[in-house]
Amino acid sequence: MLDVRGLTVKFPSRRGDFTAIEGVDLAVKPGEIHGLVGESGAGKSTIGAAIIGLLQPPGYVSDGTMTLGETDLRSLTPSQAHEARGDRISMIFQDPQTSLNPLMTVEDQLIETIQAHSDASTNTARNRAISILEEIGIKNAGDRIKAYPHQFSGGMRQRVVIALALCTDPELIIADEPTTALDVAVQSQVLDLIRRLARTRDIGFILITHDIGVIAQVADTVTVLRRGRVIETGETPQVLGQPREAYTKALMDAVPRLDRKLDRFSTPDDGEAPSAPALTTGIDAEDWLMEGAAQEHLGLEVRDLSVRFAGTRTSIFRKPEAYVALDRVSLTVEPARVLGLVGESGSGKSTLAKAITGLIQPSEGVMRLGGEDLPPARQRPRDHPARRLIQMVFQDPYSSLNARHRIGDILAEPLALYGLEGDKAKRRALAAAMLELVEMEPSNIDRYPHQFSGGQRQRIAIARALLARPRFLICDEPTSALDVSIQAQVLNLLKDLQTKFGLSILFISHNLAVVRQMSDDIAVLKSGQIVEAGDSETFFTTPSAPYSKELLSLTPAMPY
Amino acid sequence: MVYFILKRLIQSVFVMLAVALIAFSLFRFVGDPVSQMTGVETSVEDRERLREDLGLNDPFALQFYRFSSDMLRGDFGFSYRTRQPVSEMIATRLPATLELGIVSLIISLLVGIPAGVFTALRPRGFATQAILLTTLVGVSIPTFVIGIVLIFLFGVQLGWLPTFGRGGTTDLGGWTTSFLTVDGWRSLILPALTLGVYQLTLTMRLVRAEMLEVMRSDYIRFATARGIPYRKLHFKHALSNTMIPVITIIGLQFGGVIAFSIVTESVFQWPGMGLLFLESIRFVDIPVMGVYLVVIAFFFVLVNLLVDMLYILIDPRLRVKEAS
Known part of the structure; x- marks a missing residue:
């Protein structure tokens, strides 16, 4: 049905054309789900955009053929191409929170889309819209259709997005990371829906994702991309199970396994991988940290911690109902061990991290760091030792570093702030040494955050946390914004640093496979309550709580 | 929703009280009202008696209470300069300023919004660059x-339009309007244009910036991918989302237009509030200045209240949050 041959996409720039996609062949049959997998920058989304004719200017298709059925997609005029969009090719975007117009009801958006491609009367269009919503699993569609997008939950919203892509009966749907923003439970429902639609309606899907687990679960065929070229293509079991190319193999190895724990991740030998710098100055940072590590290992104990947020006030006479984010949570992070904290979005993982770091005020409960009382946020003075001892690594490396500061200043800040090093030159030297310790070039010290990739930025964030000489590290989804190979590198680094310096770590993640690789102990959070806690391996082999079992069974397993 | 409006109303009352306090302090502490009212030959005893009669020896809070409750009843006191009630003076001047402000606002919206949309949709076109440059000038x-x-151009050289005053006005039971005569409209054009130019540029640039932002958003990309006709895409999907932040600024700006029409009014000898304020400053006519302050603040508060309600009307997210 869809046949792409020798597709080449170029982006003109001042220094000549940049070739984003080169000579890509791709074929999708009706009813087939074709996975496009690769790391960021591999050109997955660019291929999708080229097929539907929505390349970001100034990008253009410079070579190759694209045919859908009998139609040559490249020879369409702009207005013909716009008519084909929706009618013959549709698209599903990554984030259901942002891909619907917030000011229009779902009904208006559906009817408008149907009428854009047919002469259906408003009533016919409405009936069709309702039946499609019912088909994709929205109960009570006749009433729900009147709602605005924000009145749907994330998973339901993605269903609405799918309904919008579907309502014009297209032959091909390009799904660009359709489940990346969703929780595992919702993800598996949406993937099931996509598979069902492919089978029953004979729609061809191009499934663009960086998550190999998703591909393994639903794709019939798969194409592995790297830097705009096809590395390998074929039936999914063959490509992922017996990869012919070294890159595919390396990519598969970098995927965290849910079914067993490995000591280290193997990382694909990528151009970006740091060429292990000569360990001359890195030793300095190590020695300096060791000095700090001479202090005893600190564990953390949380007893009956509750956090409530004020709800929205609806009447002057009623007190606003409090929203309970954490409900009497108790957990223990043993000294020099890693506690993995898992749970769906909204379960209170990050709230717990913020309560421990003293960023939000818990309504009740006790926290103890290394046997000593850890006062809650408002009672914890700015110069309390715990403000130094507990450090945090955030999820998004793009927003957690001040874009206006040089790396050297970012790194030297904790040294000055906590009075660890009075001399300015020494602070700079230590910052450089620490960069080396996190496997980056110390000469990077005078550059700005935007000059680095996500993985490098996350290393900088780790270095900054370490420069406070912490004993307790909170990592809140530290790798969820990173590619698998980069994720593997960063996780390896974290593991090494943890064992070397005897850090205690609270490792927060929604990705169970990652947590299995990282943690010694585990705690499962659901709607603000601890459902299960205990030894990590025991949890993964024999989970006891029903919720844990469900969570584990929904996580896409890698059969290959 | 009702609660939201109620909350805003209560806030507005406090804002007005604060402004009234400032106006009152101006009245009470800038210079001595008694010596403003009396001549040189008034004896000290007479002054003291006058002071006592006018209640100026009463406690501050009591005086302020009296001042505010008088204001509430519409009793704004008398002008030092003309000996007329201030309320009458304001009432004759207010329509002129309001009409001028409204017309200039309409001009700026009618030109600014389409121009902003146009320049956002063709960010690299020649016309866009030309428009951006001219408005910058x-x-x-x-x-x-x-x-x-x-x-100079339209009044003196071409002689098409009058250059000062309101021209023909019609009295509609206390409200004099320029809208009903040709002459009134002719007089209105130049000052309204002058006042509107700055507004226009601001509105246009704001619409353009917001629209560019919205056009990059996922829901516009998704709507494009669904093949929604471009006209609907631009004017239904994109423009309504663009207007949410723009409305706030326009609202604030309208308050500003009313308050700062002073310059334009004096250039065109437009008999509005701004001109009245200038005259009052020249004669240290403190009661008029104080009332001017309160009236302008009242308009600011009113416009902001309207903007907040418009917000709820446009954005369903706010509506539902307040209702649930």
Whole structure:
């Protein structure tokens, strides 16, 4: 049905054309789900955009053929191409929170889309819209259709997005990371829906994702991309199970396994991988940290911690109902061990991290760091030792570093702030040494955050946390914004640093496979309550709580 | 929703009280009202008696209470200069300023929004660059220069339009309007243009910036991918989302237009509030200045309240949050 041959996409720039996609062949049959997998920058989304004719200017298709059925997609005029969009090719975007117009009801958006491609009367269009919503699993569609997008939950919203892509009966749907923003439970429902639609309606899907687990679960065929070229293509079991190319193999190895724990991740030998710098100055940072590590290992104990947020006030006479984010949570992070904290979005993982770091005020409960009382946020003075001892690594490396500061200043800040090093030159030297310790070039010290990739930025964030000489590290989804190979590198680094310096770590993640690789102990959070806690391996082999079992069974397993 | 409006109303009352306090302090502490009212030959005893009679020896809070409750009843006191009630003076001047402000706002919206949309949809076109450049020149020139240039061009050289005053006005039971006579409209054009140019540029640039932002958003990309006709895409999907932040600024700006029409009014000798304020400053007519302050603040508060309600009307997210 869809046949792409020798597709080449170029982006003109001042220094000549940049070739984003080169000579890509791709074929999708009706009813087939074709996975496009690769790391960021591999050109997955660019291929999708080229097929539907929505390349970001100034990008253009410079070579190759694209045919859908009998139609040559490249020879369409702009207005013909716009008519084909929706009618013959549709698209599903990554984030259901942002891909619907917030000011229009779902009904208006559906009817408008149907009428854009047919002469259906408003009533016919409405009936069709309702039946499609019912088909994709929205109960009570006749009433729900009147709602605005924000009145749907994330998973339901993605269903609405799918309904919008579907309502014009297209032959091909390009799904660009359709489940990346969703929780595992919702993800598996949406993937099931996509598979069902492919089978029953004979729609061809191009499934663009960086998550190999998703591909393994639903794709019939798969194409592995790297830097705009096809590395390998074929039936999914063959490509992922017996990869012919070294890159595919390396990519598969970098995927965290849910079914067993490995000591280290193997990382694909990528151009970006740091060429292990000569360990001359890195030793300095190590020695300096060791000095700090001479202090005893600190564990953390949380007893009956509750956090409530004020709800929205609806009447002057009623007190606003409090929203309970954490409900009497108790957990223990043993000294020099890693506690993995898992749970769906909204379960209170990050709230717990913020309560421990003293960023939000818990309504009740006790926290103890290394046997000593850890006062809650408002009672914890700015110069309390715990403000130094507990450090945090955030999820998004793009927003957690001040874009206006040089790396050297970012790194030297904790040294000055906590009075660890009075001399300015020494602070700079230590910052450089620490960069080396996190496997980056110390000469990077005078550059700005935007000059680095996500993985490098996350290393900088780790270095900054370490420069406070912490004993307790909170990592809140530290790798969820990173590619698998980069994720593997960063996780390896974290593991090494943890064992070397005897850090205690609270490792927060929604990705169970990652947590299995990282943690010694585990705690499962659901709607603000601890459902299960205990030894990590025991949890993964024999989970006891029903919720844990469900969570584990929904996580896409890698059969290959 | 009701609660939300109620909350805003209560906030507005406090804002008005604060402004009234400032106006009252101006009245009470800038200079001595008694010596303003009396001549040199008034004896000290007479002054003291007057002071006692006028209640100026009463506690501050009591005086302020009296001042505010008088204001509430519409009793704004008397002008030092003309001996007329201030309420009458304001009432004769207010329509002129409001009409001028509204017309200039409409001009700026009618031109600014389409121009903003156009320049956002063709960000690289020649016309876009030309529009951006001209309007940049437009804002860089001070208002009074624009006014004088317009007067010179259309009033003096071409002789098409009158250059000062309101021209023919019609009295509609206390509200004098220029809208009902040709002459009134002719007089209105130049000052409204002068006042509107700055607004226009601001509105246009704001619409353009927001629209560019919205056009990059996922829901516009998704709507494009669904093949929604471009007209609907631009004017239904994109424009309504663009207007949410723009409305706030326009609202604030309208308050500003009313308050700062002073320059334009004096260039065109427009008999509005601004001109009244200028005259009052010249004669240290403190009661008029104080009332001017309160009336302008009242308009600011009113416009902001309206903007908040418009917000709820446009954005369903706010509506539902307040209702649930």
